[in-house]
Amino acid sequence: MTQDIDDRDVPEPREGGPDENGEGAAAPAAGDELAKARRERDEYYDRLLRKTAEFENYRKRVDRERRESAQYAAGDLLEALLPIVDDFERALQTEAGPDADAYRLGVELIYKHLQDLLARRGVTPIDTVGQMFDPHVHQAITYESSPGRAEGEVIEEVRRGYKLGDRLLRPAMVKVARA
DSSP states (O other): OOOOOOGGGSOOOOTTOOOTTSSSOHHHHHHHHHHHHHHHHHHHHHHHHHHHHHHHHHHHHHHHHHHHHHHHHHHHHHHHHHHHHHHHHHHHHSOOOGGGHHHHHHHHHHHHHHHHHHHHTTEEEOOOTTSBOOTTTEEEEEEEEOTTSOTTBEEEEEEOOEEETTEEEEOEEEEEEEO
């Protein structure tokens, strides 16, 4: 713990009294020491403030990096789940016989739980059909002439794409209109 130095802590210099050499220099020396001590105190206080601010910035940066790292680690796992989602979607698109209603309900329930899990983790599907082709989020697998559609408009989604926040997990595979 530091003590503040003020005028009360310094003894009063003797005026006009001789120093060791017989000269009257005792008063200016005490004033110089006091000024030097105050400068040192101010320098140390300034250093303390700077180090405190640096440490606070470091702590915030480490927290932010830890959150980002956890999000990216989760992103890898979520990306690995996407082919399973694709399989469920294909299973739900197939025609089932009349005796398969219970089976279909079970598959729909599992699919819904999986979609809810992805949504809770921040995974969102990418809009495709009717949108203009965007190479940042779409992967064109074919161009087809399509009357009534604008050049570069997505006309069919072959495989759904997903994002985790702003990060692209997987681009959407699409068919694009050609004029």
